[in-house]
Amino acid sequence: MNFLNKLISTFFYVGFLPKLPGTFGTLAGAISYYYIYDFYNPSNVAMSLITIVIIVISILTSHYAIKIFNSNDPLCVVIDEVAGIYVAMLFIPFSIVNLVIAFFLFRLFDVWKPLFVRAFERLPGGLGITMDDIGAGLMANLTIQIMIY
Numbered sequence: 746m747n748f749l750n751k752l753i754s755t756f757f758y759v760g761f762l763p764k765l766p767g768t769f770g771t772l773a774g775a776i777s778y779y780y781i782y783d784f785y786n787p788s789n790v791a792m793s794l795i796t797i798v799i800i801v802i803s804i805l806t807s808h809y810a811i812k813i814f815n816s817n818d819p820l821c822v823v824i825d826e827v828a829g830i831y832v833a834m835l836f837i838p839f840s841i842v843n844l845v846i847a848f849f850l851f852r853l854f855d856v857w858k859p860l861f862v863r864a865f866e867r868l869p870g871g872l873g874i875t876m877d878d879i880g881a882g883l884m885a886n887l888t889i890q891i892m893i894y
Contacts, residue, residue, distance in 0.1 A: 750806050750809045750810060750813060751810070751813065753802060754803075754806040754807055754809075754813075754819075754821075754822045754823075754824050755822060755823060755824070756770055756773050756824050756826075756827050757773070759773040759823055760819075760820070760821035760822055760823040761821050766820050766821055766823055767823060767855065767856075769823070770823025770824070770825075770826035770827060771823075771826040771829070771830050771851060771852055771855075772848070773827065774823075774826055774827030774828075774831065775830050775844055775847070775848050777827065778831060778834055778844065779841075781795065782839045789836055792831075792834075792835065795831070796828070796831040796835055799827060799828045799831055800828045800831075800832075800875060800879060802824065803828040803871070803874075803875040803878075804871040804872055804874075804875045805871060806822075806871070807822050807824065807825055807871035807874040807875055808872070808874075810822045810874075811871070811874075818873075824875075825874050825875045825877075825878040826851075826855070826878055828875055828878055829851055829855060829878030829879060829882035830848065830851050830882065831882070832878075832879050832882030832885075832886060833847040833850065833851040833881075833882040833883075834847050834886070835882075836890075837886065837889050837890070838893070843893075846892070847885055847886075847889060850884075850888050851881055851882055851885040853885075854880075854881035854882075854884040854885055855881040858877060858881070859884070860880075860884070861880055862877050862880035862881050862884065863877070865877040865879070865880045
């Protein structure tokens with residue numbers, strides 16, 4: 746069970762890259778998002794369901810990763826960044842340009858943690874690990890929505 750949790754929480758071991766694991770986790774999430782759109786062209790409803798599933802998986806695996814890696818917020822856990830980039834792209838018209846903008850805005854808000862984003866980080870366990878990235882994804886999403894419309 747620890748093997749599977751490590752595999753998922755580190756997003757197929759991307760989190761073990763030596764430098765900038767959060768950035769590489771976001772990049773891996775953006776690439777997976779691109780391939781889902783390229784191969785399946787899902788509807789907004791389907792993408793919403795996929796995003797919800799990733800968020801739930803992130804909360805659960807992050808919670809158990811705390812015990813496995815003996816840290817309250819292990820740097821190698823990057824499934825939360827994957828969830829965050831999916832939230833950043835939710836209901837945004839798919840294009841490479843929008844995905845790149847979402848990537849940079851999400852990383853900005855994830856590192857900066859303005860407004861409510863830092864408060865989410867204080868939630869217990871896997872919820873706190875994941876929800877600050879969801880908050881950063883929401884801020885990136887709203888910024889892109891404003892830019893588009």
